[in-house]
Amino acid sequence: MMTIEFPDKFVALFRSDLGLTVEEYALFTSHFHKEFVGKKQHYLREGDFNTLKAYVTKGCSRNYIIDETGKEKTLFFCFEDWWLGDIESFLTGKPCKQYVQAIEDMELLCITKADFYKLGERIPRLMSWFNTKIQKTHFATMHRLMEAKCSQPEEQYLSLLEKQPDIYQRVPLQYIASYMNIEPQSLSRLRKRLTQK
């Protein structure tokens, strides 16, 4: 069996922030396994079932959907120390509505849904954390909706940079443009203008 190294932020989250005991933490982490997703590979496709909770230790990805004209629309990106997947499919057991594609080679730490809920019964704080996590995911999605409805491209550009300063080095321009609902050419012009400021 491969030994798994858990990143500092993961340890801090469950040990310091959530306050799991040494025993609880050991039990929890013993249920994780590693998964790898190669660059451009899909971790999930529309119609798949998201049965894993996956913590990103390396790489980045995008969640996207395909519109009626066949065009891919990027909803959001995922980087190190985030949780990856289609949370609706995970929670409801229904097929995914989204695609999740690796933009770089990715390494994930995964626990099955069944194991997670089984442990949640023994360690109630895990479920409290998960419920709070869902709330935060909801707030982030609401902010994305408000941004999609309201923000000018320049504002969205700066907001992305603030959240993930290396995003323009790691994520191809066309995905960022799709996230911002503009054409790649417009994003190129915007970047030129802003970097010349």
Place this chain on the structure above:
Amino acid sequence: MMTIEFPDKFVALFRSDLGLTVEEYALFTSHFHKEFVGKKQHYLREGDFNTLKAYVTKGCSRNYIIDETGKEKTLFFCFEDWWLGDIESFLTGKPCKQYVQAIEDMELLCITKADFYKLGERIPRLMSWFNTKIQKTHFATMHRLMEAKCSQPEEQYLSLLEKQPDIYQRVPLQYIASYMNIEPQSLSRLRKRLTQK
């Protein structure tokens, strides 16, 4: 004290679906009070604190934000038997980012956040229901984001009609257009075209 009549769907939700006992249900509902919001009045404004859980028994409303150019952007509507408010402000205790405005005269059944959480400690099923409710709210918001990114106006028009068949009788055209991110004139043309089909 005014006697409160709880609508059938409210009773069914907490008695049949959630399975509260007669005593639990009586305790829970004894903490509700009625509130009224006049047509065009704001139930919440940006910067307010959402400290009530409010169940809509009559009327409808819209949640909106104001963009940098001062334009109102409708995020979603709320009708009878829905819960009203800015859930992020309710959960975090932070100021609202959204406005909630009555489109018709509204009647609400309200319980304070403090009472709700206090009861949640005595009736754990209430908290389970609330956590599930947040999940569903999250899914609805994610669908709104996907729709905002993807859907053609015609599709959004039909989806609104399906969810709320009387929406075009109750909600002014400009709010629906703003929800769909199109100009009111375009919505008028779209309606004409679709009703002639």
